[in-house]
Amino acid sequence: MRKKTDNHEFELGKFSQPTVDLECVADFDGNLNLLNPAWRKTLGWTKKELRSKPFFDFVHPDDRELTIEAVKGLRKGKHLITFENRFLCKDRSYKWLSWSATGVLDKKEIYAIARDITGVKKHEITIQKNNMLLKALEKAYSEYITNVDPHDLFDELLGNLLNITKSEYGFIGEVLYGDDKKPYLKTHAITNIAWNKETRKFYEENAPQGMEFNNLKTLFGKVMTSGKPVIANMPAKDPRSGGLPNGHPDLNAFLGIPFFVGTELIGMVGIANRPGGYDLKLIDYLKPFLAACAHLIDGYRNVKHRKLAVKALRENEERIRAIISTVIDGIITIDSHGRIEFFNAGAEKIFGYKHKEVVGKNVNMLMAQEYSQNHDTYLKNYLTTKIPKIIGKRREVLGKRKDGSIFPIELGVGEMLIGERTMFTGIITDITDRKKAEEKSNYLLNQLNVILNSVGDAIVVTNNEMRITTVNPVFLDLIEDKESNVVGKLINDVVQCVDDDGEINIHMNSHIVETVTKGITTECRSQIEISDGRTRAIGSINSPLKDSKGNIIGVVLSMRDISKEVEIDRMKTEFISTVSHELRTPLTSIKGYIDLILEGDTGDINDLQREFLEIVFDNTERLNNLIDALLDIEKIESGEVRTNIKKVSLSDLLGTTLKIMQTSADKKGLKLSSNIPDGAEIYADKDRIVRLFVNLFSNAIKYTKEGEVFIKLTKMKTIHKVVVRDTGIGISKHDQKKIFTRFFRSDDDYAKSAGGTGLGLSIVKAIVEMHGGKIELKSELNKGSEFIVTFPLNHIPDRKK
Numbered sequence: 001m002r003k004k005t006d007n008h009e010f011e012l013g014k015f016s017q018p019t020v021d022l023e024c025v026a027d028f029d030g031n032l033n034l035l036n037p038a039w040r041k042t043l044g045w046t047k048k049e050l051r052s053k054p055f056f057d058f059v060h061p062d063d064r065e066l067t068i069e070a071v072k073g074l075r076k077g078k079h080l081i082t083f084e085n086r087f088l089c090k091d092r093s094y095k096w097l098s099w100s101a102t103g104v105l106d107k108k109e110i111y112a113i114a115r116d117i118t119g120v121k122k123h124e125i126t127i128q129k130n131n132m133l134l135k136a137l138e139k140a141y142s143e144y145i146t147n148v149d150p151h152d153l154f155d156e157l158l159g160n161l162l163n164i165t166k167s168e169y170g171f172i173g174e175v176l177y178g179d180d181k182k183p184y185l186k187t188h189a190i191t192n193i194a195w196n197k198e199t200r201k202f203y204e205e206n207a208p209q210g211m212e213f214n215n216l217k218t219l220f221g222k223v224m225t226s227g228k229p230v231i232a233n234m235p236a237k238d239p240r241s242g243g244l245p246n247g248h249p250d251l252n253a254f255l256g257i258p259f260f261v262g263t264e265l266i267g268m269v270g271i272a273n274r275p276g277g278y279d280l281k282l283i284d285y286l287k288p289f290l291a292a293c294a295h296l297i298d299g300y301r302n303v304k305h306r307k308l309a310v311k312a313l314r315e316n317e318e319r320i321r322a323i324i325s326t327v328i329d330g331i332i333t334i335d336s337h338g339r340i341e342f343f344n345a346g347a348e349k350i351f352g353y354k355h356k357e358v359v360g361k362n363v364n365m366l367m368a369q370e371y372s373q374n375h376d377t378y379l380k381n382y383l384t385t386k387i388p389k390i391i392g393k394r395r396e397v398l399g400k401r402k403d404g405s406i407f408p409i410e411l412g413v414g415e416m417l418i419g420e421r422t423m424f425t426g427i428i429t430d431i432t433d434r435k436k437a438e439e440k441s442n443y444l445l446n447q448l449n450v451i452l453n454s455v456g457d458a459i460v461v462t463n464n465e466m467r468i469t470t471v472n473p474v475f476l477d478l479i480e481d482k483e484s485n486v487v488g489k490l491i492n493d494v495v496q497c498v499d500d501d502g503e504i505n506i507h508m509n510s511h512i513v514e515t516v517t518k519g520i521t522t523e524c525r526s527q528i529e530i531s532d533g534r535t536r537a538i539g540s541i542n543s544p545l546k547d548s549k550g551n552i553i554g555v556v557l558s559m560r561d562i563s564k565e566v567e568i569d570r571m572k573t574e575f576i577s578t579v580s581h582e583l584r585t586p587l588t589s590i591k592g593y594i595d596l597i598l599e600g601d602t603g604d605i606n607d608l609q610r611e612f613l614e615i616v617f618d619n620t621e622r623l624n625n626l627i628d629a630l631l632d633i634e635k636i637e638s639g640e641v642r643t644n645i646k647k648v649s650l651s652d653l654l655g656t657t658l659k660i661m662q663t664s665a666d667k668k669g670l671k672l673s674s675n676i677p678d679g680a681e682i683y684a685d686k687d688r689i690v691r692l693f694v695n696l697f698s699n700a701i702k703y704t705k706e707g708e709v710f711i712k713l714t715k716m717k718t719i720h721k722v723v724v725r726d727t728g729i730g731i732s733k734h735d736q737k738k739i740f741t742r743f744f745r746s747d748d749d750y751a752k753s754a755g756g757t758g759l760g761l762s763i764v765k766a767i768v769e770m771h772g773g774k775i776e777l778k779s780e781l782n783k784g785s786e787f788i789v790t791f792p793l794n795h796i797p798d799r800k801k
Helices: 002-014 038-043 047-051 061-075 118-145 150-165 197-206 219-226 280-285 287-326 345-351 369-385 432-454 473-479 507-518 563-599 607-638 650-668 686-702 749-754 760-770
Strands: 022-027 032-035 081-088 094-104 109-116 169-177 183-190 230-232 254-261 264-272 330-334 340-343 394-400 406-418 421-430 458-463 468-471 522-529 535-546 552-561 646-649 671-675 681-684 708-715 719-726 774-780 784-792
Touching: 022 038, 032 047, 038 047, 061 081, 061 094, 094 118, 150 169, 150 183, 150 264, 150 287, 183 219, 183 264, 219 230, 219 254, 219 264, 254 280, 254 287, 264 287, 280 287, 330 345, 345 394, 345 421, 369 394, 406 432, 458 473, 473 552, 507 522, 507 535, 507 552, 535 563, 563 607, 646 650, 646 686, 650 671, 650 681, 650 686, 650 708, 650 719, 681 686, 681 784, 686 708, 686 719, 686 760, 686 784, 760 774
Parallel strands: 671 708
Antiparallel strands: 022 032, 022 109, 081 094, 094 109, 169 183, 169 264, 230 254, 254 264, 330 340, 330 421, 394 406, 406 421, 458 468, 458 552, 522 535, 535 552, 646 681, 708 719, 719 784, 774 784
16 A cells, blocks of 8 residues: 555656645545645645545535535546635635546546635635626616616615625615704615514614614714714724614624715715624725715705606606597597597597508598588688687587498597697597487387376386476376476375375375385375365375386386275275174074074974074074174274284294194194294284184195195294295186185185185285285195295284274
């Protein structure tokens, strides 16, 4: 082994003349086997020290991976590799070495020569720093010229300054003077060194518009008061320092440098915590930077208002240009000879021409012949006389598109002076759709007038404030008045509803209000007072009038004089009442005597006689029930029935109904089921509520051949809903319209065979409405029916209804 080493030394010595280059032989594991004297002279290490560990350990950590990759390349057979790295000196500094290395695979060795390029590198770093400074200043001036926001510009300048000087934080600020003539600092850029919640909030709120510092008993205050640089490489012991607040980041070194415009102190920079501190050499180096800061701040001071004005003007121009370019209307500018100079996108869309197709041509190419032949004459006359005929006015004319089609437009022409030139601007609106809409509207209006004038009912249309907008002749005949006397007035000022005693009654008006507020169709009967104190009974259907978006804009009232019908109903009611009372007396006698005979009080009767008498008794009872039902419904509808209104449990009343009807359901083999939660309460006459649901259950059982009858109670916020559903024969669409009418009987064979008076559902409806509720029907033939009854929670019915 020693022999081999001697041979290497011999070989190295043959071509290693005295030189400053570092020559060596190493193996692929990084062990230095042979070294020339330049190693110790350059790096300070002895051969023994260098051989004590792989040369990788002497390489700077940031360059180690590069060096390892170079050795790997030699191991793979690369003939020659060059690279640079930093090598550790004995004094713990690093020197830059430039390497040329070749590998000898059969000997597993590396032959390498390195040259110390530390001086070159330092020069390169200096040049690089100067270039960084120049680029930062060049960019700053460029951004200043392009009107970049000053805070953004100075933020970037500060970032470059910290990077160039290797400082940790700092600021660039402007020196201003308060009312007391004392200087204070307003930052244009400052590093965020907030250290707690309060300072973070202060920074976020104040940094964007600039932070102000007034304390002059500080290092940066000394810069402003003296106008000279301040270097403090031990700030904690510097008498000029004002100290640091609790929690403030460490201040290990500080440099504050003022900058001037002429002799005026205009601002300063402050930077802190550069490794190794600050010196006068750095201040000289930063002079171009300081001059740039001074010029920029002075520039922003001088042109601030001018730039704001220019910016506002530019924004206004852009806004006008954007409006002109995007507006739907066509905008065309012509000269005094009628030649087109400007043709916006709206005009392109309206006429079908592109801008380049019309510029320079006479504007009469866009007009129908009847207008184009006179256009140039209009312009000449105006320029000569200054008497406007079309200037400053809007009128409807006919335009001509590129495809030759003629269409209506609305044209407005205005004059403007640009320098000494007279120009004209035309604003064009394509009114084709508007004309079509007007024609359609006129057609519909005429059609509506024909309908209103020919319909048999009185029609009144109001707006949503209930003021009359439209009436037809039938309505005017009904109230015996003129159209001019009613249009524009409130409906309740024209249609005075009165009761039987002649007192004002708001019944009809309340229905109209409900139509407006809830958007539902309502029906009502009222009496209206006409001339000479006479009254007429009317029936009114009030329907909401809606716009295309579904908003309620009024009410349409369709009214009919029902005075004769009311009189007939009154007569019928009186007749029924009279007949019912007249029938009740003989029927009571007949029933009483038959009962005595059946009891044997008049002697024995045979079976046939008993059978006949029982038939007579049952039919007498049926006729008596019919009379009771007639009288009951008449009393309810006439408002003469007295009620016993209390707060009752709807849940309990439905449970009672179920018990009453259970036997009837069992006889037909029907299932009777329910879903009735507890706690549902309403104000009601409990006997009539039970009668209501007994009628509904009785009908459901009567018209159901097989299946079930189901009742469900649902408690809601403002109402309680009761559903009675069956699986019976159902009700046809035709019959559903009449189902609540008195004496109505379906033509269905099964329904006929089930019997009945046809009054049950009339009584049900009357009882529901007596309690302020509503009843609905849903039914399908051969599938069943569903009656839905709703009761308002807080409604208290009249005790006499």
